[in-house]
Each structure stands twice: as structure tokens, then as C-alpha cells.
Amino acid sequence: MKNSFRKTWLEINLVNLYKNYELALKTVAPKKVIPVVKANAYGHGVLAVMEYLISRGVDVCAVSLLEEALHLRKHFKDLKIIILGAVLKEDLAVISKYNLDMTINDEEMLKAVLKFDRPLNCHLKVDTGMARYGIIESDRIIKATTELTKNPLIDLVGIYTHLAIVDENESYLDKQLKKMEKIVASLKEKPPYIHISSSSAIFTKEKALDYTTHVRLGISLYGLSINPKTPPLYPVMKLFTTVTQIRLLKPGDCVGYGADYCPVKPEFIAVLQIGYGDGFLRRNKNSFVEINNKRYQLVGKICMDACFVLVDETIKTGDIVTVFGNLITVDEVADYNETINYEIVTTMSLRIERRYLK
Ligand SMILES: Cc1ncc(COP(=O)(O)O)c(C=O)c1O
Structure with a gap:
């Protein structure tokens, strides 16, 4: 039975959504694009969006919450799903069981992960100026990557940061980028995912970053932007x-x-x-x-x-x-x-x- 009877609807153009993904991919090539599909794919419907992207060869995505990751895991067994938000220590067992990628957002979680007795896929988050999630001290981050890499149960998949500002304040942006660049340069072993840019920086700043491997594409996947320097996108x-x-x-x-x-x-x-x-x-x-x-x-x-x-x-x-x-x-x-x-x-x-x- 259909579940909508009134004539009010959202039209979601998945062909255009994929064109936006391709545009980002072309812009950052040979780096890879991680579609960000948190909050029900920014309201577009996460299952339909991911089903379509997977049918076009996409094999990774990012969400914010553990429950969003579990919802996706139920439907997509082989998809790499990165949880960007904070998770709780008591949920590490579930993260391990469902083979999800989690973010280490603070010292407490770092300690919990290092002590945990089952396999975990981890991304280490660096706070370069957003004051939201991530470890602040550069030395601690560099030491943490060594500890994580040494632990046989931990796969240190990535290291990343999130920019607070892109075009509005070049000096603040510079401060963030310099901190991240220095940390990455100091790593003895570099994880396979090193990512900084989200939509606002992907089309403007990413080209200048030669030490990253991925970008996280959120709002511009959906044809929108808040950065006037973004090229025209396809409406979704x-x-x-x-x-x-x-x-x-x-x-x-x-x-x-x-x-x-x-x-x-x-x-x-x-x-x-x-x-x-x-x-x-x-x-x-x-x-x-x-x-x-x-x-x-x-x-x-x-x-x-x-x-x-x-x-x-x-x-x-x-x-x-x-x-x-x-x-x-x-x-x-x-x-x-x-x-x-x-x-x-x-x-x-x-x-x-x-x-x-x-
Ligand atoms: C950590 C992180 N990465 C990437 C994104 C995607 O950002 P955007 O939608 O601006 O591309 C977000 C969104 O808030 C985020 O919190």
C-alpha cells in the first residue's frame, strides 16, 4: 500500500546528485570523495541515496551517529561507514561487531580504544580550531598514532580535521591547515585516509593540499553550497x-x-x-x-x-x-x-x- 496520499512531495534527482559527486571527484583527483550522508542524507533519504551511489561504484560514506551507521549497515553489508561524531565507550563492542569506522575525538576515547579487547577501525580527529571534536595537542596526536598503529587490534584507518572557516578568514584557515600539515609530516606511518576538506574547501582549497588522500562531500553532493566560489552544481x-x-x-x-x-x-x-x-x-x-x-x-x-x-x-x-x-x-x-x-x-x-x- 502506498504511504502518501496527499499531493505534496519532494523530488530528489539522484542523477544530478551523482553528477555533483563526479564533479568533486574530478576536482580532487586522484584523491577520493567520501559522501557525507548524516541526518538522513541531509533530508534526501539515506537509503535511496546510498543505494544509488553504491550502484555507481561508491564504497564509502560518512555519518554522524552510531545509530545512522547501524541503519546503513543493516542494508549495506560491505559499505565502509565512517562515524564522524562522538560515540560512547560502552558502544565500542557494537562498533566492532558491525565493522564500523569510528572517530577518536578525545583523550578519554583514545585510552578506551587502546584498552579495548576486540578489533576496531579508527580515525583520529585533530582539533585545529573548531573547538568541537578532536584532540588539540599536536605532540599527543603524534604519540597517539604510534600507540594506535602498534596495537594489533586497531586499524588506524585515518587522521582528519574539520575546518571552522574556509574563505571568510584566510589567517584562521592558514593556522588550521599549518597545524594539520605539520602533524601529518611528523607521522612515521601515514594512515590510508588523511582528510580535511568538506564542501566549502573542496572546490577552492583542496588542490593546494598535497598531503591529503580524501575529502568529505556533504552539502555540495546535494547541489548546494555556502561558498560563493563553488562552481555551479546540479540541483537535487x-x-x-x-x-x-x-x-x-x-x-x-x-x-x-x-x-x-x-x-x-x-x-x-x-x-x-x-x-x-x-x-x-x-x-x-x-x-x-x-x-x-x-x-x-x-x-x-x-x-x-x-x-x-x-x-x-x-x-x-x-x-x-x-x-x-x-x-x-x-x-x-x-x-x-x-x-x-x-x-x-x-x-x-x-x-x-x-x-x-x-
Ligand atoms: C566532520 C564533518 N565533515 C564533513 C561534513 C560535511 O560538511 P559539508 O556539508 O559542508 O560538506 C560535516 C558537516 O557538518 C562534518 O561535521
Whole structure:
């Protein structure tokens, strides 16, 4: 039985998603690209995304949480899955059992891993300036790599850092890169995965780094970027709904909760079956949607399951509405919400059907 009955859906173009992957791959060649598919592949649907990428030859990905890794492991037995976030000592047994790659994010975890009595695949994280995860002291990191490499139960797969800043502050970026470069240069044995760049740096800074082997591609896999120097990418997510009802309002009538839109002349209002329960937040009030290649303004407060658009007599029940992905871009919606494009796609609710183009 189908599990979505209303005509509201996210179109996810997997062919374009793969083109973005290829573009990154070409940019960093011969280095490799690790697709980042945390948070349900940034809202795009992790199983469909990974199934497609694997069908095109991808054999590695990164997530944030252990539960995200286990979900993927259930479906993809041979996939290399790197957990970027913090894990707990009591979960090392599960990480070992399911052959997942974990990140050593602090001294405590380093000690726990070195004492653990079963095999573990580890990436050592260096904090170069993000002050989130990773070990700070360079000497400690260099010593740790020796300890980890010596331990027969540990496969030290990688060493990596995450940049806090790319183009906005060159001196802070330099400080981060120099620290990492020095550490890598000091390693007696270099692990097979040495990675720094995520989307913002992949297309601009990675070429200059001759000591890395991989990059982590998140938002730009999905056709988006926050770095204006990123080359044009292929759009992946579009949000559609349809006109459910048309109302002709007369002077004296008002629209929605709080009755805060009350036309002074007769006006047509289209009701759309999408609202903040779908991730289409109340902050989108007074923004625009596209119908028949034209922009129309939202009016009234956005409800949990519906919203209202001021239309004209040309608009009919059943007309397709592009909420974003064509005339209105994800970036425009992000601006409207005073946020970044990451937040718009990642918070699309699970109750919206995902339709995949492959
Ligand atoms: C450690 C790490 N690597 C890579 C990424 C991917 O970043 P982006 O989506 O900017 O490519 C993230 C995302 O937050 C991250 O936390």
C-alpha cells in the first residue's frame, strides 16, 4: 500500500546528485570523495541515496551517529561507514561487531580504544580550531598514532580535521591547515585516509593540499553550497505541492489563524496542503511559491498542515505548486528564513513523500 496520499512531495534527482559527486571527484583527483550522508542524507533519504551511489561504484560514506551507521549497515553489508561524531565507550563492542569506522575525538576515547579487547577501525580527529571534536595537542596526536598503529587490534584507518572557516578568514584557515600539515609530516606511518576538506574547501582549497588522500562531500553532493566560489552544481531537491482549494474572499473575510490577512477587495486564495508540520516553517509567512512559472505571495499564518497563497483567476484546483527548486531556490528560502541552505533541506519532514529520479 502506498504511504502518501496527499499531493505534496519532494523530488530528489539522484542523477544530478551523482553528477555533483563526479564533479568533486574530478576536482580532487586522484584523491577520493567520501559522501557525507548524516541526518538522513541531509533530508534526501539515506537509503535511496546510498543505494544509488553504491550502484555507481561508491564504497564509502560518512555519518554522524552510531545509530545512522547501524541503519546503513543493516542494508549495506560491505559499505565502509565512517562515524564522524562522538560515540560512547560502552558502544565500542557494537562498533566492532558491525565493522564500523569510528572517530577518536578525545583523550578519554583514545585510552578506551587502546584498552579495548576486540578489533576496531579508527580515525583520529585533530582539533585545529573548531573547538568541537578532536584532540588539540599536536605532540599527543603524534604519540597517539604510534600507540594506535602498534596495537594489533586497531586499524588506524585515518587522521582528519574539520575546518571552522574556509574563505571568510584566510589567517584562521592558514593556522588550521599549518597545524594539520605539520602533524601529518611528523607521522612515521601515514594512515590510508588523511582528510580535511568538506564542501566549502573542496572546490577552492583542496588542490593546494598535497598531503591529503580524501575529502568529505556533504552539502555540495546535494547541489548546494555556502561558498560563493563553488562552481555551479546540479540541483537535487525540489519541493512540490498542489492547489487543494480555491477561495474567493470578499471584503470583510480574513485568512487563517489570527485572521491577520483581510483583503479590502475580492481576492482569490489558494489553499496548499503543506505547513510547518512538513518543515515549511511559519517564518516563510509572506514569502513566495511558484505556480505555472509565476511567483505568488503567501498570505496569512502558515498552519501545521496548510498555507494560503494569494492567486489570480488563472489558478485552478490541482495546479502544481513548486515551493522551491526552480524559480524559488533553496537559497532564497534560506535567506527568507534567515538561515543556511543546509537547514532548509535537512529539516524537510519525514512525512513528505520522497520521489526519486534515477
Ligand atoms: C566532520 C564533518 N565533515 C564533513 C561534513 C560535511 O560538511 P559539508 O556539508 O559542508 O560538506 C560535516 C558537516 O557538518 C562534518 O561535521
